[in-house]
Amino acid sequence: MTDRPYTASEMMITAAARALAGVRTVFVGVGLPNIACNLARRTVAPDLELIYEAGVFGARPKRLPLSIGDPALVAGSLCTMSMADLFGCYLQGGRIEVGFLGGAQVDRFGNLNTTAIASYAKPKVRLPGSGGACEIAIHAQRLFYIMRLSKRAFVERLDFRTSPGFLDGGDTRWRLGMPGGGPQLVVTDKALFDFSGPDHEMRLVSLHPGNTVDEVSSEIGWSLCEASQVGETPAPTAAELECIRRELDPTGMYRN
């Protein structure tokens, strides 16, 4: 992708933003999801309300917040509330359409590890833990993941399952009575994946310009499943790039 007029991160931000077309409520995380959601609101989802787990509904941040508890998220929002209300009435109450998550490890059924590498009792790397991820994974009507593709992250077996995706595939998620619809999209720097097959296994659906199936497969720790037709992700448009570079990430902290 060296000679393309956009970075891999800009491709990820744009692809994630487009997937929010027509969405009304999104649970936003920091970093790339935050830029993607703000881009979506300016393009494909003008009615999108940004919800932050710190207890903010309908945020309109005037600057890119470094953290999900930034004061710029409070000023000008529709509502600030206690975290009991946020998790109880909004998330558990079924009001969130899309939740964005990422993690150190994901498996073929979209289960996530954000807790520990190696063992829980003796971690080689102690990761942040759940935060709200476990509840978002259970309750959001749809889950989108944003993660860079790598063999260390896309693993056959998680070291710890923090947040449930489709568990062991098939109907194992539904048998546990989870209200949310589970993962639907994985946005990476090289390709897009969905879980629309009958077993809810991760499937390659679209390659970003300049990437091949072989390259993508080589970064995945299991034998990759492909959709019957693998498309090419449309490159970011000039207007999308302008919005990211001028308005959303002028210092280039996230897009480079």
Next chain:
Amino acid sequence: MSMHDAVARHVRDGVSLAIEGFTAFICFAAGHEIIRQRRRDLTLIRMTPDVIYDQMIAAGVARRLVFSYLGNPGVGPLNCIRRAVERGIPALLEIEEYSHYGMVGRYTAGAARLPFYPLRSYVGSEMPAANPKIKFVKSPYGEEEVAVVPPLNPDVAFIHAQRADAEGNTQVWGLLGVQKEVAFAASKVIVVVEELVDESVVRADPNRTLIPGLIVEAVVHEPFGAHPSYVQGYYDRDNAFYLEWDKISRDQSATEAWLEEWVYGVPDRAGYARKLGPEAIERLKPIPSLSAPVNYGSHQ
């Protein structure tokens, strides 16, 4: 009461302590005073331990940590806590881990003196295997199972806020977090405020009162006491410091040098603010943005 006296009187070795505040209102002044007074064997409780507990754990005040997300918000890992958990530096740290909603539920049950709090979480997660206090019970009204978490009642809680009167009637606006729940759950509540106001200021706007003086043990007037965290409308989050801490905290000796200079090396929060300097503080002041007044009516 001064922060020195509040800590000396109410934070004894071995107590369980919550300094809450979700990104906002984190009372660094209390954390630093506890480090200065060299408390030991504390159980530290916070949803997001943040940089304040990273510093306290590096200083060796804690034996145990109860939490739901270990991160330097928007920046990366909490390096000191990672050193303690992965390698026992400066000492091994016991951990007790929940999800965010699990911690919210624990405080809520603690506040209302309930035996447990039910929530739809943890199904399909390995967290209950890692923490046997997370359990599932069958609903008495049907066949379904829900997760339950036990109440959490810290011995002491510090709540930072914009303003309170002398009795501790405390008003907060911005991110409310779990401040109300943790205050009602704790045995002793110490409120730390940017401004001490007359009771009439509180009475003029009762909807903004989050914590009643009824449950407050002590009020500490400590301007700038939440820096590098923030207080909505008073000063902004010092994001540059959060980024800088990521570098300092990667090395235990650099961390100790920082603690020596900025915690042990200053007498109190006023000394810390003087050391930062008026320009740094001025830079963090937001442009005012006032809400319209509301009419409560006067009913004689």
